[in-house]
Amino acid sequence: MAKYRNAAERIGDFRPVEMRLAPEELIGEMKRCQDCGIPFCHAAGCTLMNAIPEINAQALAGRWPMALATLLDASPFPEFTARVCPGLCEGSCVQGMHGAPVQCRQIEKEVIECGFSMGLVQPRIPAYRTGVGVGVVGSGPAGLAAAWRLNQAGLNVTVYERDARPGGFLRYGIPDFKLEKEVLDRRVDMLAIEGVVFECGVEAGVDVSGRLLKKRHGLIMLAGGARKKRDLAVPDRSLNGIHFATDFLGAVNRRVSGEAQDFPAAMDPRGKRVVVIGGGDTGSDCVGSSWRLGARDVLQVEIMPEPPRERAEGNPWPEWPRIRRDSSSHEEGGERRWSVATLEYLPAENDLARVGGLRCAEVDWSGDGAGSGPTVRDGSERIVQTDMVYLALGFTGPEDNPIFADLGVARGADGRLAVDGDGRAGAGVYAAGDAATGPSLVVRAIADGLRVAETLLVDHLDYYNQFASRQALAGVLSHA
Ligand SMILES: Cc1cc2nc3c(=O)[nH]c(=O)nc-3n(C[C@H](O)[C@H](O)[C@H](O)COP(=O)(O)OP(=O)(O)OC[C@H]3O[C@@H](n4cnc5c(N)ncnc54)[C@H](O)[C@@H]3O)c2cc1C
Secondary structure, three states: OOEEOOHHHHOOOOOOOEEOOOHHHHHHHHHHOOOOOOOHHHHHHOOOOOOHHHHHHHHHOOOHHHHHHHHHHHOOOHHHHHHHOOOHHHHOOHHHHOOOOOOHHHHHHHHHHHHHHOOOOOOOOOOOOOOOEEEEEOOOHHHHHHHHHHHHOOOEEEEEEOOOOOOOHHHHOOOOOOOOHHHHHHHHHHHHHHOOEEEEOOOEOOOEOHHHHHHHHEEEEEOOOOOEEOOOOOOOOOOEOEEEHHHHHHHHHHHHHOOOOOOOHHHOOOOOEEEEEOOOHHHHHHHHHHHHOOOOEEEEEOOOOOOOOOOOOOOOOOOOOOOOOOOHHHHOOOEEEOOEEEEEEEEEOOEEEEEEEEEEEEEEOOOOOOOOOOEEOOOOOEEEEOOEEEEOOOEEEOOOOHHHHHOOOOEOOOOOEOOOOOOEEEOOEEEOOHHHHOOOOHHHHHHHHHHHHHHHHHHHOOHHHHHHHHHHHHHHHOOO
Protein backbone atom coordinates (compact mmCIF):
# COMPACT_ATOMS: atom_id res chain seq x y z
CA MET A 1 0.00 0.00 0.00
CA ALA A 2 1.03 3.63 -0.40
CA LYS A 3 3.55 4.60 2.25
CA TYR A 4 3.70 8.00 3.84
CA ARG A 5 6.49 9.94 5.46
CA ASN A 6 6.49 9.92 9.24
CA ALA A 7 3.52 12.00 10.44
CA ALA A 8 5.41 14.00 13.07
CA GLU A 9 7.99 15.00 10.45
CA ARG A 10 5.67 15.67 7.53
CA ILE A 11 3.34 18.10 9.31
CA GLY A 12 6.33 20.42 9.55
CA ASP A 13 6.25 21.09 5.80
CA PHE A 14 4.07 20.96 2.69
CA ARG A 15 6.26 18.54 0.73
CA PRO A 16 4.63 15.38 -0.71
CA VAL A 17 3.49 12.94 1.90
CA GLU A 18 3.53 9.83 -0.23
CA MET A 19 6.81 7.98 -0.77
CA ARG A 20 7.69 6.00 -3.88
CA LEU A 21 7.60 2.23 -3.49
CA ALA A 22 10.92 0.43 -3.18
CA PRO A 23 11.91 -1.42 -6.40
CA GLU A 24 11.19 -4.86 -4.92
CA GLU A 25 7.75 -3.71 -3.70
CA LEU A 26 6.99 -2.25 -7.10
CA ILE A 27 7.99 -5.44 -8.89
CA GLY A 28 5.89 -7.41 -6.39
CA GLU A 29 2.88 -5.26 -7.31
CA MET A 30 3.46 -5.71 -11.04
CA LYS A 31 3.64 -9.46 -10.51
CA ARG A 32 0.35 -9.48 -8.63
CA CYS A 33 -1.37 -8.16 -11.76
CA GLN A 34 -3.05 -11.23 -13.24
CA ASP A 35 -3.53 -9.94 -16.79
CA CYS A 36 -7.21 -10.80 -16.37
CA GLY A 37 -9.19 -12.00 -19.38
CA ILE A 38 -11.59 -9.15 -18.76
CA PRO A 39 -9.50 -6.35 -17.24
CA PHE A 40 -12.12 -4.58 -15.14
CA CYS A 41 -9.50 -2.03 -14.06
CA HIS A 42 -9.35 -0.85 -17.66
CA ALA A 43 -12.87 -1.50 -18.83
CA ALA A 44 -14.98 -0.71 -15.75
CA GLY A 45 -12.67 1.33 -13.54
CA CYS A 46 -10.45 3.86 -15.28
CA THR A 47 -12.37 6.67 -17.00
CA LEU A 48 -9.34 7.27 -19.21
CA MET A 49 -9.25 3.57 -20.08
CA ASN A 50 -5.58 3.20 -19.20
CA ALA A 51 -4.46 -0.22 -20.50
CA ILE A 52 -3.33 -1.21 -17.02
CA PRO A 53 -2.44 -4.91 -17.49
CA GLU A 54 -0.33 -4.07 -20.55
CA ILE A 55 1.45 -1.25 -18.72
CA ASN A 56 2.17 -3.54 -15.76
CA ALA A 57 3.46 -6.35 -17.99
CA GLN A 58 5.66 -4.04 -20.05
CA ALA A 59 7.12 -2.42 -16.94
CA LEU A 60 7.72 -5.81 -15.31
CA ALA A 61 9.57 -6.95 -18.41
CA GLY A 62 11.76 -3.85 -18.12
CA ARG A 63 10.31 -2.32 -21.28
CA TRP A 64 9.84 1.09 -19.67
CA PRO A 65 9.63 3.12 -22.91
CA MET A 66 6.88 0.77 -24.12
CA ALA A 67 5.02 1.01 -20.81
CA LEU A 68 5.30 4.79 -21.05
CA ALA A 69 3.99 4.85 -24.62
CA THR A 70 1.01 2.70 -23.58
CA LEU A 71 0.30 4.99 -20.64
CA LEU A 72 0.53 8.16 -22.75
CA ASP A 73 -1.70 6.61 -25.38
CA ALA A 74 -4.66 6.97 -22.99
CA SER A 75 -3.71 9.95 -20.90
CA PRO A 76 -1.74 13.11 -21.58
CA PHE A 77 -1.04 13.85 -17.89
CA PRO A 78 -0.47 10.61 -15.96
CA GLU A 79 1.72 12.50 -13.50
CA PHE A 80 -1.42 14.21 -12.11
CA THR A 81 -3.59 11.13 -11.76
CA ALA A 82 -0.63 9.15 -10.41
CA ARG A 83 -0.70 11.51 -7.43
CA VAL A 84 -4.32 12.46 -6.81
CA CYS A 85 -6.55 9.81 -8.38
CA PRO A 86 -8.54 7.78 -5.86
CA GLY A 87 -7.67 4.81 -8.08
CA LEU A 88 -10.94 3.85 -9.77
CA CYS A 89 -8.96 1.05 -11.44
CA GLU A 90 -7.94 -0.34 -8.05
CA GLY A 91 -11.59 -0.38 -6.94
CA SER A 92 -12.32 -2.91 -9.68
CA CYS A 93 -9.07 -4.90 -9.57
CA VAL A 94 -9.74 -8.65 -9.39
CA GLN A 95 -7.11 -9.00 -6.64
CA GLY A 96 -9.28 -6.63 -4.60
CA MET A 97 -12.06 -9.25 -4.37
CA HIS A 98 -10.18 -11.03 -1.59
CA GLY A 99 -7.43 -8.68 -0.48
CA ALA A 100 -5.51 -5.58 -1.46
CA PRO A 101 -5.82 -4.52 -5.10
CA VAL A 102 -2.72 -4.12 -7.26
CA GLN A 103 -1.25 -0.68 -6.59
CA CYS A 104 -1.81 0.52 -10.17
CA ARG A 105 -1.48 4.19 -9.24
CA GLN A 106 1.99 3.63 -7.78
CA ILE A 107 3.07 1.79 -10.92
CA GLU A 108 1.67 4.61 -13.06
CA LYS A 109 3.70 7.12 -11.03
CA GLU A 110 6.89 5.13 -11.48
CA VAL A 111 6.37 4.74 -15.24
CA ILE A 112 5.72 8.43 -15.89
CA GLU A 113 8.42 9.69 -13.52
CA CYS A 114 10.98 7.29 -15.04
CA GLY A 115 9.83 8.58 -18.43
CA PHE A 116 10.63 12.13 -17.36
CA SER A 117 13.96 11.23 -15.75
CA MET A 118 15.00 9.16 -18.78
CA GLY A 119 14.26 12.16 -20.99
CA LEU A 120 11.53 10.30 -22.88
CA VAL A 121 8.80 12.84 -22.16
CA GLN A 122 9.68 15.79 -24.34
CA PRO A 123 7.61 18.63 -25.80
CA ARG A 124 6.14 17.68 -29.18
CA ILE A 125 5.56 20.65 -31.38
CA PRO A 126 2.77 19.75 -33.80
CA ALA A 127 4.12 19.02 -37.24
CA TYR A 128 1.02 20.38 -38.91
CA ARG A 129 -1.24 23.43 -38.36
CA THR A 130 -4.82 23.39 -39.59
CA GLY A 131 -5.47 27.12 -39.38
CA VAL A 132 -8.49 26.47 -37.14
CA GLY A 133 -8.52 28.35 -33.81
CA VAL A 134 -10.11 27.68 -30.44
CA GLY A 135 -10.38 29.64 -27.20
CA VAL A 136 -10.43 27.44 -24.10
CA VAL A 137 -11.97 29.06 -21.03
CA GLY A 138 -10.42 27.64 -17.85
CA SER A 139 -7.11 25.86 -17.25
CA GLY A 140 -8.06 23.09 -14.83
CA PRO A 141 -7.42 19.48 -15.84
CA ALA A 142 -10.33 19.55 -18.32
CA GLY A 143 -9.15 22.73 -20.04
CA LEU A 144 -5.52 21.55 -20.11
CA ALA A 145 -6.48 18.15 -21.56
CA ALA A 146 -8.66 19.72 -24.24
CA ALA A 147 -5.94 22.26 -25.03
CA TRP A 148 -3.34 19.49 -25.33
CA ARG A 149 -5.47 17.41 -27.67
CA LEU A 150 -6.56 20.31 -29.87
CA ASN A 151 -3.03 21.73 -30.09
CA GLN A 152 -1.57 18.35 -31.01
CA ALA A 153 -4.22 18.09 -33.71
CA GLY A 154 -2.86 21.31 -35.18
CA LEU A 155 -5.38 23.88 -33.93
CA ASN A 156 -4.26 27.28 -32.64
CA VAL A 157 -5.21 27.12 -28.97
CA THR A 158 -5.44 30.00 -26.51
CA VAL A 159 -6.35 29.20 -22.90
CA TYR A 160 -7.97 31.97 -20.85
CA GLU A 161 -7.54 31.71 -17.09
CA ARG A 162 -8.79 34.25 -14.56
CA ASP A 163 -6.30 33.17 -11.89
CA ALA A 164 -2.70 34.32 -11.97
CA ARG A 165 -1.43 30.91 -13.06
CA PRO A 166 -2.88 27.89 -14.91
CA GLY A 167 -4.04 24.65 -13.27
CA GLY A 168 -7.48 25.22 -11.70
CA PHE A 169 -7.92 23.12 -8.57
CA LEU A 170 -4.66 21.31 -9.37
CA ARG A 171 -2.91 24.55 -8.40
CA TYR A 172 -5.24 26.43 -6.05
CA GLY A 173 -7.23 23.59 -4.46
CA ILE A 174 -5.19 20.42 -3.96
CA PRO A 175 -2.35 21.10 -1.50
CA ASP A 176 1.31 20.52 -2.27
CA PHE A 177 1.52 17.61 0.13
CA LYS A 178 -0.64 15.69 -2.37
CA LEU A 179 0.47 17.31 -5.63
CA GLU A 180 3.70 19.30 -5.65
CA LYS A 181 3.34 22.26 -7.98
CA GLU A 182 6.65 21.60 -9.78
CA VAL A 183 4.82 18.69 -11.41
CA LEU A 184 2.10 21.01 -12.68
CA ASP A 185 4.58 23.68 -13.80
CA ARG A 186 6.61 21.06 -15.69
CA ARG A 187 3.53 20.14 -17.74
CA VAL A 188 2.27 23.70 -18.25
CA ASP A 189 5.73 24.73 -19.48
CA MET A 190 5.68 21.81 -21.89
CA LEU A 191 2.24 22.76 -23.23
CA ALA A 192 3.47 26.33 -23.77
CA ILE A 193 6.54 25.09 -25.69
CA GLU A 194 4.23 22.91 -27.77
CA GLY A 195 2.30 26.00 -28.81
CA VAL A 196 -0.60 26.46 -26.37
CA VAL A 197 -0.96 30.15 -25.51
CA PHE A 198 -1.94 30.94 -21.90
CA GLU A 199 -3.62 34.24 -21.11
CA CYS A 200 -3.80 34.36 -17.32
CA GLY A 201 -5.52 37.01 -15.22
CA VAL A 202 -8.30 37.23 -17.81
CA GLU A 203 -11.86 36.40 -16.80
CA ALA A 204 -13.69 35.41 -19.95
CA GLY A 205 -17.15 36.97 -20.08
CA VAL A 206 -16.05 39.81 -17.78
CA ASP A 207 -12.71 41.13 -19.05
CA VAL A 208 -13.48 40.06 -22.58
CA SER A 209 -16.93 39.18 -23.89
CA GLY A 210 -17.88 35.74 -25.10
CA ARG A 211 -18.86 37.17 -28.48
CA LEU A 212 -15.45 38.78 -28.94
CA LEU A 213 -13.72 35.52 -28.00
CA LYS A 214 -15.87 33.67 -30.51
CA LYS A 215 -15.01 36.20 -33.18
CA ARG A 216 -11.31 35.99 -32.30
CA HIS A 217 -11.03 32.20 -32.22
CA GLY A 218 -14.03 30.82 -34.08
CA LEU A 219 -14.57 27.99 -31.61
CA ILE A 220 -14.94 28.00 -27.81
CA MET A 221 -14.39 25.29 -25.22
CA LEU A 222 -15.90 26.15 -21.83
CA ALA A 223 -13.98 24.42 -19.03
CA GLY A 224 -14.46 26.83 -16.12
CA GLY A 225 -15.28 24.14 -13.55
CA ALA A 226 -18.15 23.96 -11.06
CA ARG A 227 -17.05 26.67 -8.66
CA LYS A 228 -20.30 27.83 -7.00
CA LYS A 229 -19.72 26.91 -3.36
CA ARG A 230 -22.38 25.22 -1.26
CA ASP A 231 -22.97 27.29 1.89
CA LEU A 232 -24.27 26.32 5.30
CA ALA A 233 -26.55 29.24 5.98
CA VAL A 234 -27.72 28.39 9.48
CA PRO A 235 -28.15 31.29 11.97
CA ASP A 236 -25.19 33.59 12.58
CA ARG A 237 -23.40 32.70 9.34
CA SER A 238 -22.04 36.25 9.22
CA LEU A 239 -19.75 35.76 12.24
CA ASN A 240 -16.05 36.23 11.58
CA GLY A 241 -13.91 33.11 11.38
CA ILE A 242 -16.17 31.11 9.03
CA HIS A 243 -14.57 30.53 5.64
CA PHE A 244 -15.12 28.44 2.56
CA ALA A 245 -12.60 25.59 2.35
CA THR A 246 -11.47 26.49 -1.17
CA ASP A 247 -10.77 30.11 -0.15
CA PHE A 248 -8.60 28.76 2.67
CA LEU A 249 -6.87 26.17 0.48
CA GLY A 250 -6.34 28.74 -2.30
CA ALA A 251 -4.61 31.02 0.21
CA VAL A 252 -2.53 28.10 1.50
CA ASN A 253 -1.40 27.20 -2.02
CA ARG A 254 -0.57 30.81 -2.88
CA ARG A 255 1.52 31.11 0.27
CA VAL A 256 3.32 27.78 -0.22
CA SER A 257 4.20 28.56 -3.84
CA GLY A 258 5.38 32.06 -2.95
CA GLU A 259 2.71 33.66 -5.17
CA ALA A 260 1.55 35.46 -1.99
CA GLN A 261 4.01 36.65 0.61
CA ASP A 262 1.56 36.53 3.53
CA PHE A 263 -1.23 34.30 4.65
CA PRO A 264 -4.51 36.22 5.30
CA ALA A 265 -4.69 36.62 9.10
CA ALA A 266 -8.49 36.15 9.10
CA MET A 267 -8.13 32.56 7.84
CA ASP A 268 -5.00 31.59 9.77
CA PRO A 269 -5.60 28.46 11.88
CA ARG A 270 -2.42 28.90 13.97
CA GLY A 271 -3.16 28.11 17.63
CA LYS A 272 -6.88 27.74 16.89
CA ARG A 273 -9.47 25.03 17.46
CA VAL A 274 -10.54 24.28 13.91
CA VAL A 275 -13.78 22.64 12.83
CA VAL A 276 -14.02 21.45 9.22
CA ILE A 277 -17.62 20.92 8.14
CA GLY A 278 -17.77 18.35 5.34
CA GLY A 279 -16.23 14.90 5.32
CA GLY A 280 -14.88 14.63 1.75
CA ASP A 281 -11.50 15.16 0.10
CA THR A 282 -11.64 18.93 0.32
CA GLY A 283 -12.36 18.67 4.04
CA SER A 284 -9.47 16.27 4.45
CA ASP A 285 -7.16 18.72 2.65
CA CYS A 286 -8.26 21.39 5.15
CA VAL A 287 -7.37 19.04 8.02
CA GLY A 288 -3.83 18.40 6.70
CA SER A 289 -3.29 22.09 5.88
CA SER A 290 -4.52 23.18 9.33
CA TRP A 291 -2.03 20.90 11.08
CA ARG A 292 0.80 22.22 8.94
CA LEU A 293 -0.16 25.80 9.76
CA GLY A 294 -0.11 25.14 13.51
CA ALA A 295 -3.75 24.51 14.46
CA ARG A 296 -4.27 23.58 18.12
CA ASP A 297 -6.97 21.03 17.42
CA VAL A 298 -8.92 19.85 14.36
CA LEU A 299 -12.36 18.25 14.25
CA GLN A 300 -14.01 17.18 10.98
CA VAL A 301 -17.77 16.68 11.01
CA GLU A 302 -19.96 15.12 8.34
CA ILE A 303 -23.75 14.96 8.18
CA MET A 304 -23.79 11.61 6.35
CA PRO A 305 -23.42 8.39 8.35
CA GLU A 306 -20.02 6.75 8.76
CA PRO A 307 -19.40 4.48 5.76
CA PRO A 308 -18.71 0.80 6.46
CA ARG A 309 -15.12 -0.48 6.68
CA GLU A 310 -15.89 -3.24 4.17
CA ARG A 311 -18.11 -3.25 1.10
CA ALA A 312 -21.81 -3.45 1.95
CA GLU A 313 -23.90 -6.18 0.35
CA GLY A 314 -25.48 -3.74 -2.09
CA ASN A 315 -22.05 -2.50 -3.24
CA PRO A 316 -20.36 -5.57 -4.73
CA TRP A 317 -17.09 -5.75 -6.63
CA PRO A 318 -16.32 -4.42 -9.31
CA GLU A 319 -18.30 -1.32 -8.30
CA TRP A 320 -16.36 1.52 -6.70
CA PRO A 321 -16.22 0.56 -3.00
CA ARG A 322 -18.24 3.01 -0.92
CA ILE A 323 -16.23 2.44 2.23
CA ARG A 324 -14.66 4.65 4.86
CA ARG A 325 -11.40 6.15 3.66
CA ASP A 326 -8.76 7.58 5.93
CA SER A 327 -6.41 9.96 4.16
CA SER A 328 -2.85 10.82 5.15
CA SER A 329 -4.28 13.98 6.76
CA HIS A 330 -6.54 11.94 9.02
CA GLU A 331 -3.53 9.95 10.19
CA GLU A 332 -1.94 13.20 11.32
CA GLY A 333 -4.36 13.68 14.19
CA GLY A 334 -7.67 15.22 15.17
CA GLU A 335 -11.10 13.69 15.32
CA ARG A 336 -13.81 12.78 12.82
CA ARG A 337 -17.51 12.55 13.59
CA TRP A 338 -20.32 11.40 11.30
CA SER A 339 -24.09 11.92 11.33
CA VAL A 340 -23.58 15.39 12.78
CA ALA A 341 -25.70 18.35 11.70
CA THR A 342 -24.66 21.93 12.44
CA LEU A 343 -27.72 23.89 13.56
CA GLU A 344 -26.25 27.26 14.48
CA TYR A 345 -22.96 29.19 14.66
CA LEU A 346 -22.42 30.69 18.11
CA PRO A 347 -20.50 33.89 18.93
CA ALA A 348 -17.38 33.78 21.12
CA GLU A 349 -17.84 35.01 24.68
CA ASN A 350 -15.04 37.56 24.44
CA ASP A 351 -15.81 38.71 20.88
CA LEU A 352 -19.44 38.68 19.81
CA ALA A 353 -18.52 39.29 16.18
CA ARG A 354 -16.44 36.12 16.00
CA VAL A 355 -17.40 32.45 15.94
CA GLY A 356 -16.77 30.67 19.26
CA GLY A 357 -18.81 27.51 18.89
CA LEU A 358 -21.29 25.44 16.94
CA ARG A 359 -24.61 24.06 18.10
CA CYS A 360 -24.60 20.55 16.67
CA ALA A 361 -26.85 17.52 16.89
CA GLU A 362 -26.67 13.90 15.89
CA VAL A 363 -28.91 12.88 13.03
CA ASP A 364 -30.62 9.62 12.30
CA TRP A 365 -30.62 8.45 8.70
CA SER A 366 -32.73 5.33 9.15
CA GLY A 367 -35.82 7.42 8.18
CA ASP A 368 -39.21 6.10 7.25
CA GLY A 369 -38.09 4.63 3.95
CA ALA A 370 -39.60 7.52 1.99
CA GLY A 371 -36.31 9.30 1.35
CA SER A 372 -37.28 11.96 3.85
CA GLY A 373 -33.67 12.70 4.84
CA PRO A 374 -32.19 12.76 8.33
CA THR A 375 -33.98 13.53 11.58
CA VAL A 376 -32.34 15.12 14.60
CA ARG A 377 -31.97 12.67 17.52
CA ASP A 378 -33.77 13.94 20.63
CA GLY A 379 -31.41 15.05 23.36
CA SER A 380 -28.32 14.81 21.13
CA GLU A 381 -27.60 18.54 20.89
CA ARG A 382 -24.07 19.57 21.87
CA ILE A 383 -22.01 22.73 21.79
CA VAL A 384 -18.69 22.31 19.99
CA GLN A 385 -16.11 24.97 20.87
CA THR A 386 -14.21 26.40 17.92
CA ASP A 387 -12.25 29.46 16.82
CA MET A 388 -12.19 28.76 13.09
CA VAL A 389 -14.62 27.01 10.74
CA TYR A 390 -13.91 25.85 7.19
CA LEU A 391 -16.92 24.91 5.06
CA ALA A 392 -16.13 21.99 2.74
CA LEU A 393 -19.62 21.19 1.50
CA GLY A 394 -18.95 20.86 -2.19
CA PHE A 395 -20.19 22.89 -5.14
CA THR A 396 -23.53 23.43 -6.80
CA GLY A 397 -22.36 24.11 -10.37
CA PRO A 398 -20.58 26.72 -12.51
CA GLU A 399 -20.56 30.27 -11.21
CA ASP A 400 -22.81 32.78 -12.92
CA ASN A 401 -21.07 34.55 -15.79
CA PRO A 402 -22.44 36.67 -18.67
CA ILE A 403 -20.48 34.50 -21.10
CA PHE A 404 -23.17 31.81 -20.99
CA ALA A 405 -25.98 34.11 -22.16
CA ASP A 406 -23.61 35.79 -24.59
CA LEU A 407 -22.78 32.47 -26.27
CA GLY A 408 -26.34 31.13 -26.00
CA VAL A 409 -25.35 28.35 -23.59
CA ALA A 410 -28.22 27.01 -21.48
CA ARG A 411 -27.99 25.61 -17.97
CA GLY A 412 -29.78 22.56 -16.66
CA ALA A 413 -32.01 22.57 -13.58
CA ASP A 414 -29.05 21.33 -11.53
CA GLY A 415 -26.91 24.31 -12.62
CA ARG A 416 -24.60 22.40 -14.98
CA LEU A 417 -24.01 23.72 -18.49
CA ALA A 418 -26.44 22.01 -20.84
CA VAL A 419 -24.58 19.86 -23.37
CA ASP A 420 -25.55 17.07 -25.71
CA GLY A 421 -24.04 13.61 -25.19
CA ASP A 422 -20.82 14.66 -26.97
CA GLY A 423 -20.19 17.97 -25.19
CA ARG A 424 -21.77 20.42 -27.66
CA ALA A 425 -23.20 23.43 -25.83
CA GLY A 426 -24.16 25.59 -28.84
CA ALA A 427 -23.03 26.53 -32.34
CA GLY A 428 -19.24 26.27 -32.23
CA VAL A 429 -19.33 26.15 -28.42
CA TYR A 430 -18.36 23.12 -26.33
CA ALA A 431 -18.20 22.44 -22.60
CA ALA A 432 -16.10 19.93 -20.66
CA GLY A 433 -15.10 18.92 -17.14
CA ASP A 434 -16.88 19.83 -13.93
CA ALA A 435 -18.74 22.67 -15.68
CA ALA A 436 -20.64 20.09 -17.73
CA THR A 437 -20.49 16.94 -15.61
CA GLY A 438 -20.82 18.51 -12.16
CA PRO A 439 -18.12 18.37 -9.48
CA SER A 440 -16.09 15.22 -9.94
CA LEU A 441 -12.49 14.04 -10.14
CA VAL A 442 -9.30 15.02 -11.93
CA VAL A 443 -9.31 11.78 -13.94
CA ARG A 444 -12.87 12.43 -15.14
CA ALA A 445 -12.08 16.06 -16.00
CA ILE A 446 -9.11 14.96 -18.12
CA ALA A 447 -11.15 12.24 -19.84
CA ASP A 448 -14.00 14.66 -20.53
CA GLY A 449 -11.63 17.31 -21.90
CA LEU A 450 -10.20 14.77 -24.35
CA ARG A 451 -13.62 13.41 -25.31
CA VAL A 452 -15.15 16.81 -26.04
CA ALA A 453 -12.01 17.95 -27.89
CA GLU A 454 -12.52 14.92 -30.13
CA THR A 455 -16.12 16.04 -30.83
CA LEU A 456 -14.88 19.48 -31.79
CA LEU A 457 -12.30 18.01 -34.16
CA VAL A 458 -14.86 15.79 -35.87
CA ASP A 459 -17.28 18.71 -36.19
CA HIS A 460 -14.85 21.29 -37.53
CA LEU A 461 -11.97 19.70 -39.38
CA ASP A 462 -12.50 18.83 -42.99
CA TYR A 463 -11.41 15.43 -44.23
CA TYR A 464 -7.92 16.51 -45.25
CA ASN A 465 -7.23 18.28 -41.95
CA GLN A 466 -8.55 15.32 -39.95
CA PHE A 467 -6.21 13.01 -41.79
CA ALA A 468 -3.18 15.26 -41.55
CA SER A 469 -3.65 16.08 -37.87
CA ARG A 470 -4.23 12.42 -36.98
CA GLN A 471 -1.03 11.47 -38.78
CA ALA A 472 0.78 14.14 -36.77
CA LEU A 473 -0.77 12.87 -33.54
CA ALA A 474 0.23 9.28 -34.29
CA GLY A 475 3.79 10.54 -34.27
CA VAL A 476 3.26 11.90 -30.77
CA LEU A 477 1.83 8.71 -29.39
CA SER A 478 4.52 6.44 -30.72
CA HIS A 479 7.45 8.71 -29.92
CA ALA A 480 8.52 6.84 -26.78
C1 LIG B 1 -9.66 21.06 -2.42
C2 LIG B 1 -9.94 20.08 -3.51
C3 LIG B 1 -9.27 18.88 -3.50
C4 LIG B 1 -9.51 17.94 -4.50
N1 LIG B 1 -8.82 16.77 -4.46
C5 LIG B 1 -8.99 15.88 -5.47
C6 LIG B 1 -8.22 14.69 -5.50
O1 LIG B 1 -7.42 14.42 -4.61
N2 LIG B 1 -8.41 13.83 -6.55
C7 LIG B 1 -9.29 14.11 -7.56
O2 LIG B 1 -9.39 13.33 -8.50
N3 LIG B 1 -10.05 15.24 -7.54
C8 LIG B 1 -9.91 16.14 -6.53
N4 LIG B 1 -10.66 17.28 -6.52
C9 LIG B 1 -11.63 17.53 -7.62
C10 LIG B 1 -10.90 18.04 -8.87
O3 LIG B 1 -9.91 18.96 -8.51
C11 LIG B 1 -11.89 18.65 -9.85
O4 LIG B 1 -12.88 17.68 -10.16
C12 LIG B 1 -11.18 19.08 -11.15
O5 LIG B 1 -10.15 20.00 -10.88
C13 LIG B 1 -12.16 19.69 -12.14
O6 LIG B 1 -11.45 20.11 -13.27
P1 LIG B 1 -12.01 21.24 -14.24
O7 LIG B 1 -10.93 21.49 -15.22
O8 LIG B 1 -13.34 20.86 -14.73
O9 LIG B 1 -12.24 22.54 -13.32
P2 LIG B 1 -11.31 23.34 -12.32
O10 LIG B 1 -10.15 22.55 -11.82
O11 LIG B 1 -12.25 23.89 -11.31
O12 LIG B 1 -10.71 24.50 -13.21
C14 LIG B 1 -11.54 25.49 -13.77
C15 LIG B 1 -10.68 26.70 -14.09
O13 LIG B 1 -11.44 27.63 -14.85
C16 LIG B 1 -11.15 28.94 -14.40
N5 LIG B 1 -12.27 29.78 -14.79
C17 LIG B 1 -13.57 29.68 -14.40
N6 LIG B 1 -14.31 30.61 -15.02
C18 LIG B 1 -13.47 31.33 -15.81
C19 LIG B 1 -13.64 32.42 -16.70
N7 LIG B 1 -14.83 32.98 -16.91
N8 LIG B 1 -12.57 32.91 -17.36
C20 LIG B 1 -11.33 32.36 -17.16
N9 LIG B 1 -11.11 31.32 -16.32
C21 LIG B 1 -12.17 30.80 -15.67
C22 LIG B 1 -10.97 28.76 -12.92
O14 LIG B 1 -10.26 29.84 -12.35
C23 LIG B 1 -10.20 27.45 -12.88
O15 LIG B 1 -8.81 27.67 -12.98
C24 LIG B 1 -10.46 18.22 -5.52
C25 LIG B 1 -11.15 19.44 -5.51
C26 LIG B 1 -10.90 20.35 -4.52
C27 LIG B 1 -11.64 21.65 -4.51
